[in-house]
Amino acid sequence: MSAARRLERAWYDGAPWLCLLWPLEALFRLGTALRRALYRHGLLQRYRAAVPVVVVGNITVGGTGKTPVVIALVEALQAAGLSPGVVSRGYGASAGGFPHRLGAASTAAEAGDEPLLIFQRTGAPCVVDPKRSRAARELERSGVDIIISDDGLQHYALARDLEIAILDDVRRTGNGHCLPAGPLREPLSRLQHVDFSLYRGSEDTAQGVRYRAVAVQSLDDPARHYPLSAFAGDKTVQAVAGIGQPAQFFATLRAAGLAVQAHRFPDHHAYVAEDFANLPAGPILMTEKDAVKCRALLSAARRAQAWFLRIEAELPQPVIDRVVALARRGR
Numbered sequence: 001m002s003a004a005r006r007l008e009r010a011w012y013d014g015a016p017w018l019c020l021l022w023p024l025e026a027l028f029r030l031g032t033a034l035r036r037a038l039y040r041h042g043l044l045q046r047y048r049a050a051v052p053v054v055v056v057g058n059i060t061v062g063g064t065g066k067t068p069v070v071i072a073l074v075e076a077l078q079a080a081g082l083s084p085g086v087v088s089r090g091y092g093a094s095a096g097g098f099p100h101r102l103g104a105a106s107t108a109a110e111a112g113d114e115p116l117l118i119f120q121r122t123g124a125p126c127v128v129d130p131k132r133s134r135a136a137r138e139l140e141r142s143g144v145d146i147i148i149s150d151d152g153l154q155h156y157a158l159a160r161d162l163e164i165a166i167l168d169d170v171r172r173t174g175n176g177h178c179l180p181a182g183p184l185r186e187p188l189s190r191l192q193h194v195d196f197s198l199y200r201g202s203e204d205t206a207q208g209v210r211y212r213a214v215a216v217q218s219l220d221d222p223a224r225h226y227p228l229s230a231f232a233g234d235k236t237v238q239a240v241a242g243i244g245q246p247a248q249f250f251a252t253l254r255a256a257g258l259a260v261q262a263h264r265f266p267d268h269h270a271y272v273a274e275d276f277a278n279l280p281a282g283p284i285l286m287t288e289k290d291a292v293k294c295r296a297l298l299s300a301a302r303r304a305q306a307w308f309l310r311i312e313a314e315l316p317q318p319v320i321d322r323v324v325a326l327a328r329r330g331r
Contacts, residue, residue, distance in 0.1 A: 008062065011174040011183045021181035028178050032186055039156040047133035048159040052146045052330040054323055055160045057153025059190050060173060060183040063244015063267060064166040065200040067114045067289065068313035069209060070150045074122045076320045077146065082327045083124075085144035087135035087158075088115040089151060090128025092268050099129040099138040108293040113268060114150060116292045133158040146327035153194075154185055162195045162326055164319065166209070168245070169199040196319050201248075210314045213252060216285065219295045219306040228309065231283060232257030238279045240286040240294075242269030249287055252309070258285075273297050283307060 010018055038044040056073070058064045070086060077084040090112035093100065102111050102119040111119075111128050119126040125142040129135035132155045136147055149155070153163060167173065174183040191197050202208030216231060218224035231237055237258050241249045242265035250262045265275070271293050276284070284306040286294065291308035298306055 007180070008183070011177075012171055014175050018175065018177065018181045022177075025178050025181040028180070029187060032178070036156065044157070046157055046159045047136060049136045049147055050140055051144060052161040052326045053136065053149060053158060054146065054162045054164065054326065055149040055152050055155075055158075056164045056166065057149070057151045058166050059153065059186045059188075060167065060171070061179065061185060062183065064168050065209065065211065065313065066151055066166050067117060068211060068311060069164070069166055069198070069315065070148055071118055071121050072313040072315050073148055073320070073323055074118070074124050076315075077324060077327055078122065078124070080324045080327075082145045082324065083143065084146050084148055084327070085125040085127070085139040085142055086115070086118050086122075086148050086150055087132050087139055087152075088112065088118070088126065088128050088149070089130055089132065089155075090115050092270065093128050098131070099127045099135045101138065102126040102128070107296070109270070113289050113293050117289050118150065120292065121288075131157065146323070146330060153190075161330075162323065163193070164196045164198060165191055165194045167197065167199050169202040169208070172199075195322070196316075198316070198319070206316055206318070208316065211311045212314060213256070214310045214312050216307045217310055218304075219291055219298065219308060220300075220303045225310075228253070228256045228258070231285065231307075234259065235282060236261050236280075238263060238282065238284045240276075240284060240290060241265065242271070242290050243267055243287055249309070253285065269293075271297060273299070276302055281305070285309060 056066050056070050074084045093112040094109055106116060108116050115126050115128045127135040127139045132149055132152045136158055139147055178184040198209045199207050200209050213228050215225040216228050237260055239250055239253055239260045240263045244267045246264045250260055253260050286308050288308045288310055
């Protein structure tokens with residue numbers, strides 16, 4: 001187990017030795033508070049876009065399911081006849097220059113896996129840049145009605161009109177401490193200032209985000225799709241996940257009756273063909289986020305055995321209504 005994973009486990013298990021990190025946490029909190037104050041008082045400049053900006057982010061380290069929420073919001077806005085666009089940091093992106101506007105030829109290496117997934121699922125204009133304020137300037141040229149920021153709750157250089165924080169319903173905020181003594185990027189009090197706090201996996205009608213497995217689709221031919229239950233039975237599925245919380249993906253497969261051999265990779269893992277070389281023959285099942293990176297590197301024979309699980313996030317209707325109304329007012 002890596003040092004990062006051991007530290008993460010300690011955060012959520014309440015390991016007593018974390019008290020040794022409290023002095024470092026105090027410095028982190030001080031730096032966070034100072035940075036926010038500088039933006040609040042105008043000593044650090046914010047960029048105010050010409051259209052409304054909605055930030056979908058979190059206050060904890062690690063994956064909380066933000067990307068499916070962004071996709072759900074974009075699709076809801078499109079269904080309402082609006083033209084949303086997306087900005088993202090593009091974690092791991094290596095485009096020759098920023099801002100980088102995604103297109104049909106974009107790759108995960110250039111743009112990052114999550115922005116590429118959003119672009120391929122929605123077709124909405126998407127720009128990646130470590131400076132989201134600069135990405136927003138670029139995106140405005142597309143004539144969008146509203147900008148959705150994939151992550152960026154702590155990127156105060158981009159002014160926002162609405163904030164949505166996503167948390168895991170089981171993990172919540174861990175031990176309640178900030179980095180490095182806990183998983184929080186900002187103090188818990190930050191949640192008092194967001195417009196919506198949503199909990200992944202919760203059944204609560206007001207704050208819950210449910211994730212529905214829509215279908216299992218072929219990497220070789222996405223038109224080929226089956227219900228997840230079609231893979232249940234005696235045949236073992238090689239399950240591959242390089243996401244923030246892969247255990248939840250594996251649990252979803254097992255709950256559907258699949259026999260799973262799990263292969264865990266770090267979040268945003270840069271896959272290579274050798275990662276699949278020693279997998280036994282038979283079906284390979286991965287997340288959609290992994291699929292955007294693996295489709296091109298697998299051999300034709302291996303790709304014919306590879307599938308990804310397509311999921312959709314179901315958001316509380318008041319959240320959708322608020323974002324749609326914001327976009328319409330900003331027109």
